[in-house]
Structures are given as structure tokens and as C-alpha cells.
Amino acid sequence: MYGDIANKLIQDAKLTQMLETLPLYQEELVRSIVREVRDLHRDTEAVLARYGGELPTxxxxxACWIFVQHLCMRRNKRCLLAYQRLRSTRLDAMAWNDVDTMDQEVLNNLNPNEQxxxxxxxxxxxxxxxxxVDVDLTxxxxPPRDLFIDVRVxxxxGEIQTEYG
Incomplete structure (x- = not known):
């Protein structure tokens, strides 16, 4: 059934959020979803070609079948984008936390594009x-919740004027 593979990918992404390390990239699932989207698009284009490229009102x-096909394609694409965003966010966090990017254990779970x-x-x-250099960006x-905080300069x-004086 359409969307089952994308559902598996999203379940994998939910599990990924709870893990400390980034698991293997689900390349086969991603390829299957892309293949499904292409098949849906090809089927929709074939039906539209019978009606001269116009939506048969x-x-x-x-018209309902075409609409459902379109919704399935959009859902699959959203699932793919959510999976990719989750992984890129984790990669960003790894870079900000100074994880060794040449560590073979880290690189083995990433596809070449992610590497x-x-x-x-x-x-x-x-x-x-x-x-x-002087500021810790990590x-x-x-923001602090205290009313009074220490500021280290x-x-x-020189003298700085703020909006409160």
C-alpha cells in the first residue's frame, strides 16, 4: 500500500532521535520511496494524457484518484524531507560539539553525501x-533567568549608551 515504506522511514527516524549515535542511513528505504513517487507520477501522467493533460472535472x-495519487506523492516527499532534516540536524550538532569528523565509527554510518x-x-x-577566539560560541x-547577572568584558x-540609559 502506498505510504507504508515512508511510514517505516519515519518510525526509523523516531528511533534515531532517542539514540546517542546516528545509525546507518536507510538508503534502501529512501530509494524505494523515491521509486514509489516516480511510479505514482508516471501513472498520474498516463491518466492525464488520456484526458489531454487536463484534470477531468x-x-x-x-479526478479523485488523481487527487489521492497527488496526496500520496506529497506525503512521501514530506517524509523524505523530515528524515533528511533529522539527520542533517544531528550532523550539525555533531559538528558543533566537536565530534571527530574523521572518526571511522562515525563515518561508517553516514552515506557519502552526509560525509x-x-x-x-x-x-x-x-x-x-x-x-x-575570545567568545565561546558553543x-x-x-538566556539567564536571574535578575542580576555578572558580565565579563x-x-x-568605551562608554556604551543603551535604550534604558
Missing amino acids: QDRKV DYLRDYSELLVDYKGEW GSLE LKDA
């Missing part, structure tokens, strides 16, 4: 962090 059964992405993203981060992004910038 008079034949409601065919290239992780390597290039890590290089970009090294260049970016190099510009801000610190928490959550790295450079004297």
Missing part, C-alpha cells in the same frame, strides 16, 4: 569559530 472518480556535508560544515565552523543559547569599548 466531469469524471469525478478519475561530505559533515566535513564541509565542520570546516566552516572552524573558520567561523576562528574569527571569535555555550548555552538559553573581553574588550574595553
Whole structure:
């Protein structure tokens, strides 16, 4: 049934969120989903060709079938994008947390495109962090909840005027 393979991929993605390490890339599932989307598209194009490329508004059964095919294709694509986004987010976190990008155990679970992405993203981060040597960019992004906080000044910038005086 359409969407079953994409459902398996999403279940795998949910399990991936709970694991410490990134598991193997589900290449066979991804290829099966892409193949299913192509088959759905080819079938839809064949039906539309019989009606001159126009949506048959008079034949409601065919119009409904085309609509369902379209929804199946969109759902599969959304599932693929969600899976890819989850993995890229995990790769970004690995790069920010200074995980060794040349570690063979890490690289074995990634496909070649992910390996290239992780390597290039890590290089970009090294260049970016190099510009801000005095500032820890990997610190928490959550603002403090205390009313009074200590501020450590790295450079004297002179007198600064804020909106509150």
C-alpha cells in the first residue's frame, strides 16, 4: 500500500532521535520511496494524457484518484524531507560539539553525501569559530533567568549608551 515504506522511514527516524549515535542511513528505504513517487507520477501522467493533460472535472472518480495519487506523492516527499532534516540536524550538532569528523565509527554510518556535508560544515565552523577566539560560541543559547547577572568584558569599548540609559 502506498505510504507504508515512508511510514517505516519515519518510525526509523523516531528511533534515531532517542539514540546517542546516528545509525546507518536507510538508503534502501529512501530509494524505494523515491521509486514509489516516480511510479505514482508516471501513472498520474498516463491518466492525464488520456484526458489531454487536463484534470477531468466531469469524471469525478478519475479526478479523485488523481487527487489521492497527488496526496500520496506529497506525503512521501514530506517524509523524505523530515528524515533528511533529522539527520542533517544531528550532523550539525555533531559538528558543533566537536565530534571527530574523521572518526571511522562515525563515518561508517553516514552515506557519502552526509560525509561530505559533515566535513564541509565542520570546516566552516572552524573558520567561523576562528574569527571569535575570545567568545565561546558553543555555550548555552538559553538566556539567564536571574535578575542580576555578572558580565565579563573581553574588550574595553568605551562608554556604551543603551535604550534604558
